[in-house]
Amino acid sequence: xxxxxxxxxxxxxxxxxxxxxxxxxxxxxxxxxxxxxxxxxxxxxxxxxxxxxxxxxxxxxxxxxxxxxxxxxxxxxxxxxxxxxxxxxxxxxxxxxxxxxxxxxxxxxxxxxxxxxxxxxxxxxxxxxxxxxxxxxxxxxxxxxxxxxxxxxxxxxxxxxxxxxxxxxxxxxxxxxxxxxxxxxxxxxxxxxxxxxxxxxxxxxxxxxxxxxxxxxxxxxxxxxxxxxxxxxxxxxxxxxxxxxxxxxxxxxxxxxxxxxxxxxxxxxxxxxxxxxxxxxxxxxxxxxxxxxxxxxx
Numbered sequence: 001x002x003x004x005x006x007x008x009x010x011x012x013x014x015x016x017x018x019x020x021x022x023x024x025x026x027x028x029x030x031x032x033x034x035x036x037x038x039x040x041x042x043x044x045x046x047x048x049x050x051x052x053x054x055x056x057x058x059x060x061x062x063x064x065x066x067x068x069x070x071x072x073x074x075x076x077x078x079x080x081x082x083x084x085x086x087x088x089x090x091x092x093x094x095x096x097x098x099x100x101x102x103x104x105x106x107x108x109x110x111x112x113x114x115x116x117x118x119x120x121x122x123x124x125x126x127x128x129x130x131x132x133x134x135x136x137x138x139x140x141x142x143x144x145x146x147x148x149x150x151x152x153x154x155x156x157x158x159x160x161x162x163x164x165x166x167x168x169x170x171x172x173x174x175x176x177x178x179x180x181x182x183x184x185x186x187x188x189x190x191x192x193x194x195x196x197x198x199x200x201x202x203x204x205x206x207x208x209x210x211x212x213x214x215x216x217x218x219x220x221x222x223x224x225x226x227x228x229x230x231x232x233x234x235x236x237x238x239x240x241x242x243x244x245x246x247x248x249x250x251x252x253x254x255x256x257x258x259x260x261x262x263x264x265x266x267x268x269x270x271x272x273x274x275x276x277x278x279x280x281x282x283x284x285x286x287x288x289x290x291x292x293x294x295x296x297x298x
């Protein structure tokens with residue numbers, strides 16, 4: 001964790017209620033040798049409540065990425081000649097091998113969850129965190145479940161360093177990091193009310209109907225070319241391909257949960273041609289509707 005390289009300015013010998021685990025070198029070697037953890041793994045993890053006088057400076061940086069997740073109070077980060085302000089419900093990832101300093105605010109000391117992590121997958125996730133921009137503080141809504149996951153990981157490491165425990169901890173910590181980094185993408189997919197999101201919502205509400213591309217574009221007040229381009233950029237599919245995919249998803253539920261015939265399902269989902277439906281289903285699912293029902297009804 002490069003604690004020896006960190007210079008502390010007036011740091012107390014700990015904080016009331018603090019938690020910290022630093023993995024020893026032999027454990028790190030086991031993580032590197034385990035195919036389930038070698039791509040992404042923790043080297044240290046902790047919790048500092050109301051960390052008055054907490055002040056860390058590393059002239060040569062750290063060999064791992066450092067997550068600083070603030071839930072109370074304030075703190076400051078200095079890196080690449082830029083200053084960053086951490087406040088409740090924000091986080092920052094300090095990059096590897098870069099001179100940095102981070103410290104708790106003197107008047108309103110921060111409460112932070114923190115962790116050091118590394119690996120090839122961590123390198124890729126850090127690039128996703130940057131999102132082609134300079135490193136910056138990111139907002140994240142308070143998520144009690146995420147905090148509970150962090151606490152659980154700490155508790156597991158307190159009790160065991162066996163392979164299963166290390167695998168559980170590192171896979172779940174990657175999930176924790178993913179929930180922070182990918183939050184803007186998930187939020188955009190769920191909450192953004194752009195033309196594509198509105199079109200998808202309309203498709204789901206009218207799954208039993210048939211629409212032409214022109215009709216879908218007109219509903220959003222766009223030309224066919226504009227609508228198709230936006231839709232492809234956001235979903236990777238054309239509007240009609242996506243609508244058919246939604247219909248096939250629904251047909252799977254009919255095949256599994258009901259006794260409706262394939263012909264009846266076609267009518268329910270607005271398909272005029274049963275043979276077209278069967279070809280479409282087989283192309284997407286790899287088996288015919290009848291085979292799908294036989295397999296999953298078992």
